[in-house]
Amino acid sequence: MEALKLDHVSKRFGGLHVLEDITLSVEEGERVVLIGPNGAGKTTTFNLINGQLPVSSGRIFLFGEDVTRLPVHARAHRGIARSFQISSIYPNLTVLDNAILTAHGLRRSRFGVLRSIDAYPELMEKVQTALDHAGLWEERHEFVKNLAYGEQRRLEIALTLAGDPKLLLLDEPSCGLTRGECGDMIHIINTLPRGITTIVVAHDMDVIFGVAERIIVLFYGKLLADGDPATIQADRQVREIYMGVEEGTERAGAF
Amino acid sequence: MNESAKSVQAKTAPWVWRLLPILFAMVVLAVMPGFLPEFLQRMMSKFLIFAIFSISYNIVAGYTGLISLGQAAYFGVGGYTVAVLMAHLGIDSLWLTGLAGVSLGALAAAAVGPIVLRVSGMYFLILTFAIGRLGYSLTWNVPFFNVPQGIQGIAGLPRPNIGIPGFHWTELSFYFFVLVVFAIAMFLQYRLSRSPFGHSLEGIREGETRMEALGYNVWLHKYLSFVIGGAFAALAGVLYVYMNRFIEPADFDIMRSFYPMAMVIIGGPATLWGPAVGAAAIVFVEYFSSVIVPQRWPLILGSLFVLAIMFARKGLAVYASDLWSKAGAKLWKR
Numbered sequence: 184m185e186a187l188k189l190d191h192v193s194k195r196f197g198g199l200h201v202l203e204d205i206t207l208s209v210e211e212g213e214r215v216v217l218i219g220p221n222g223a224g225k226t227t228t229f230n231l232i233n234g235q236l237p238v239s240s241g242r243i244f245l246f247g248e249d250v251t252r253l254p255v256h257a258r259a260h261r262g263i264a265r266s267f268q269i270s271s272i273y274p275n276l277t278v279l280d281n282a283i284l285t286a287h288g289l290r291r292s293r294f295g296v297l298r299s300i301d302a303y304p305e306l307m308e309k310v311q312t313a314l315d316h317a318g319l320w321e322e323r324h325e326f327v328k329n330l331a332y333g334e335q336r337r338l339e340i341a342l343t344l345a346g347d348p349k350l351l352l353l354d355e356p357s358c359g360l361t362r363g364e365c366g367d368m369i370h371i372i373n374t375l376p377r378g379i380t381t382i383v384v385a386h387d388m389d390v391i392f393g394v395a396e397r398i399i400v401l402f403y404g405k406l407l408a409d410g411d412p413a414t415i416q417a418d419r420q421v422r423e424i425y426m427g428v429e430e431g432t433e434r435a436g437a438f
Numbered sequence: 439m440n441e442s443a444k445s446v447q448a449k450t451a452p453w454v455w456r457l458l459p460i461l462f463a464m465v466v467l468a469v470m471p472g473f474l475p476e477f478l479q480r481m482m483s484k485f486l487i488f489a490i491f492s493i494s495y496n497i498v499a500g501y502t503g504l505i506s507l508g509q510a511a512y513f514g515v516g517g518y519t520v521a522v523l524m525a526h527l528g529i530d531s532l533w534l535t536g537l538a539g540v541s542l543g544a545l546a547a548a549a550v551g552p553i554v555l556r557v558s559g560m561y562f563l564i565l566t567f568a569i570g571r572l573g574y575s576l577t578w579n580v581p582f583f584n585v586p587q588g589i590q591g592i593a594g595l596p597r598p599n600i601g602i603p604g605f606h607w608t609e610l611s612f613y614f615f616v617l618v619v620f621a622i623a624m625f626l627q628y629r630l631s632r633s634p635f636g637h638s639l640e641g642i643r644e645g646e647t648r649m650e651a652l653g654y655n656v657w658l659h660k661y662l663s664f665v666i667g668g669a670f671a672a673l674a675g676v677l678y679v680y681m682n683r684f685i686e687p688a689d690f691d692i693m694r695s696f697y698p699m700a701m702v703i704i705g706g707p708a709t710l711w712g713p714a715v716g717a718a719a720i721v722f723v724e725y726f727s728s729v730i731v732p733q734r735w736p737l738i739l740g741s742l743f744v745l746a747i748m749f750a751r752k753g754l755a756v757y758a759s760d761l762w763s764k765a766g767a768k769l770w771k772r
Contacts, residue, residue, distance in 0.1 A: 233651060259653035267651075273644040276637070284641055287634040288652035294662075299632040346652060 185247065186211040186350050186380040187232065192241030194227055194404075201227045203404045205241070211349075214372075215382045216391050219401035220424070225384045226268060228401070229352050232382075233265050234258045245350065260289055262349030266339040266356060268384075274328035278319055278338060281327055282310045285345040310345055317341035317371055333364035340371055351375070353383045357390045369393040392416075455766040459759070471613050479609040480681070485721040486613075486620040487677045488697060492705065492713030493627050494670030495698035500707035501636060502663040503643030505559075508566030509671050510694035511550070514573045516543040516672025517679040517689055518583065521592040525585045532598035536676050543672020544665050551664045555657065566695075573690035583687075591686030598680050616677055620714075623670065628710055630666070639663050640708065671698075704746045706753020715755040719746075 188208040194201045202224045209215055217225050230236040232243060234255040242251045250258050272281055279301070286306045287293045301307075314320040317337040327335065336356060343351055356372065357365045365387060372394045375381060385391050391398065391412075398415040400408040408418050415421055471482050491513060498504050516539040523529040523538060554565045577583040578590070585592045597607045630636040638659050641649045646656045679685050688694065697720065698713075705716020719742065727738035750757035 235647065235650070254655075255650035256653050256655045259651055263651075265651050267648065272648075273641055275644070276640070280637065284634070284637050285652050287638070288649070288654050292634050293638055293654060294635050296630055296633040296635050298634075300634045300637045303634075342652075 184211045185209070185244070186213070187382075188244040189228075189232075190242045190244065192231060192243060193239045194224070194231060194236065195239045200404050202231070202401075205401075205406050207399060207406060207409060209380060209382065211246075211380055212377055213380055214394055214396045216395035216398050217382055217384045217401065218386070218391060218398060219407070222403065223401040224404045225401055226354060229265060229354055229382075229384065232350075233263050233352060259346070263352065264343040264346050264348030264350070265352035266343050266354055268354040268358060272327050272335060272338055272342065274326070276327060277323065278314065278325055278327060278330070279310070279323040281338065282314055282323075282341060282345045283307075285342045286310050286313075289346050309347060313341045313344035316344060316374070318367070333360055333367075336360060336364070336368065337371065340368075344375075348379060351379050351381045353381065355384050355386065357385065357387050362389075365389055452766070452770060455769075456763070459762060467617060471610060476609045479613050481721065481725055483609070483613045483616045483677075483681055485718055486616045486714075487674050487681065488701060488721055489714040489717035490620055490623045490677065491671060491674035492698040492701040492717050493623050494667045494674065495702045496707065496709075496713045497627065497630065497639075497663060497670065498667035499699070500702055500709070500712065501631065501643065502639040502660060504555075504660060504664065505563050506554075506566040506667075507563050507692065507695050507699065508554075508568070508570035509667070509698050510690050510692075511566070511570040511573050512543040512547050512668040512671035513675035513678070513694060514570075514577075514685075514690035515546040516540060516675030517685040518577065518592070518675075519543070519672075520598075520676050520679045521585075521595055521685045522583070524595045525592050526582075530596045530599045532600045532680070535598060536673075539676035539679075540669050540672045543675065544669035546672075547665045547668020548661075550668075551661045555660055555664065567692060570690050570692065570695055574687045577687040577690065591684060591689075593684045595679065595683040597683070612681065616681075619673070619677060623673065624710070624714070627713075631708075631710060635659070635662075643708075700743065702753075704743065704754055706755035706757075709753060709755050711755040711759075712753045715758070716753065719754060 185208050189205050192205045193203050205228070217228065219225055227236065231238050234250070234253060234257075238251060242249055244250065245258065245261050245263065248261065250261060253261075273284070276284070283300055283303075283306060286309055287295075287300070287303075290306075292303060311320060314323060317340050319334065319338055319341055322330065322334065327338065330338065336359070340353065340356060343353070353372070357368045360368060366389070369390055372381065372383065383390070383394060385394075395412050398408075398410065398412055399406065400415065400421050402424055407424070408415055408421050410418070471479050474482070491509070494512070495506070495509050498506055498509065519539040519542045520535040523535045529535060550569050554562055554569065557565060581587065583592065584590060586594065638649065638654055641654070642656050642659055649659075650656050675689070678689070701716030701720050702713055703716070704719055705714065706712030720739065723742050724735060724739055727735035731738065746754060
């Protein structure tokens with residue numbers, strides 16, 4: 184089944200065409216990496232998928248349902264979870280409270296006032312699984328502001344998991360991490376439950392080829408290439424404009 | 439992990455030590471007033487009423503991060519509802535007028551919410567201020583809201599009737615009535631701050647985008663917070679009229695709105711005791727400084743404000759509790 188489908192989606196800011204006529208679909212359970220140089224429209228694509236920005240034209244389908252006009256929170260209730268490029272977890276709450284707050288988001292209990300936030304045993308299992316997956320369960324009573332940067336990035340992933348998502352959007356999960364931490368992150372993404380469809384925006388080659396089953400290349404708002412990692416790696420156009428490795432050889436050839 | 443976290447707490451401050459301030463507060467609030475002269479009992483009532491008003495502001499601005507400058511609008515609606523019912527319809531039942539005042543206050547906030555919540559930040563501040571101003575102009579010089587004729591406001595109201603034959607209000611019994619209402623308000627604030635809904639408000643304060651992405655309808659949660667805040671403000675307004683037996687258009691205005699704001703900032707925003715501590719600081723400093731230096735009391739109040747913001751940025755409640763636990767840690771090390 185198609186988890187996500189973009190049907191001729193465009194986004195313009197005034198005269199600036201950020202995304203032009205993007206059509207793509209992602210199957211349920213697929214792990215896709217979205218790449219492209221700065222300004223290619225990767226984050227904008229995420230913003231359109233989860234509804235933070237309205238599309239200028241085109242339609243978006245989630246598991247066959249047209250969600251083009253639905254607000255962000257309604258799309259979240261249909262299974263979209265996203266992490267953010269800039270860590271925007273709540274620094275003054277503990278790791279555990281952050282995760283519990285996330286888990287309440289998709290339940291009626293988010294309006295609850297009669298019980299304390301952590302008095303929902305039915306949620307704790309999910310919260311523990313999510314924190315465990317990111318290796319943060321031991322750290323659960325720590326305030327988020329006291330966590331190391333790498334741990335904060337991992338918490339981002341844990342938070343998206345606590346809500347039991349069907350489609351996971353990860354925006355540069357390895358941004359700013361050291362090599363070792365980056366390896367942990369790849370491991371975390373690779374060990375996600377297979378049922379979760381995952382789309383990752385990444386710059387780091389280790390991450391791109393470490394997690395991708397399929398790579399989509401954006402270039403200044405256009406869909407440049409779409410295929411498995413080997414195909415993309417071999418694609419001459421991609422090498423020229425994204426990886427920029429052909430320049431030297433071409434110059435050499437001209438001599 | 440849980441156990442080790444507990445033992446760390448135990449090392450820094452044993453539970454008896456941490457219970458002492460609460461015991462102290464209970465003695466001050468429940469025992470001391472009986473031995474005070476009447477004018478100070480009245481001061482205590484005023485302090486608790488403003489503490490409830492500050493709880494309203496704490497919910498809206500402290501927890502949710504909606505910086506309003508028009509909380510007096512709902513204070514005024516609550517107060518005027520009681521005054522109008524008493525002056526025009528002769529209804530003096532505490533239960534009826536109180537219920538009507540709080541409901542109408544919440545209703546007013548529910549009606550205003552969709553307008554003011556279209557904007558945020560500075561614009562929200564100005565819009566809420568304008569709504570408060572609207573209440574002021576609606577009651578100013580309108581005969582219906584000025585009883586008896588010739589004065590600004592509604593004066594000469596009776597004491598509320600609680601329906602027990604032979605019962606007479608004294609300053610002290612009124613104080614204890616306010617104390618019970620205050621305790622209920624504190625309990626509600628406590629429940630709210632610990633609940634998933636209360637945490638969602640703090641989440642919204644820290645980052646709306648994230649909360650939306652998690653499935654929270656941010657607008658709805660802000661709206662509910664605004665209405666709950668309106669109800670608490672109206673409750674304070676109702677009690678204020680019961681105490682003063684008088685209300686005037688100025689009770690809608692910016693100075694009235696500024697009080698809970700200052701109290702919450704001085705006491706400690708988004709903390710349980712912040713509103714009460716801030717209310718105590720301002721009400722009593724204002725009173726005693728006006729006794730000691732009649733012409734210069736704003737100077738003292740202003741200094742308090744500056745000092746509190748310089749040295750106790752998170753509020754007096756947090757500052758004091760930090761000092762207390764540090765002192766406890768030192769004592770138990772010996």
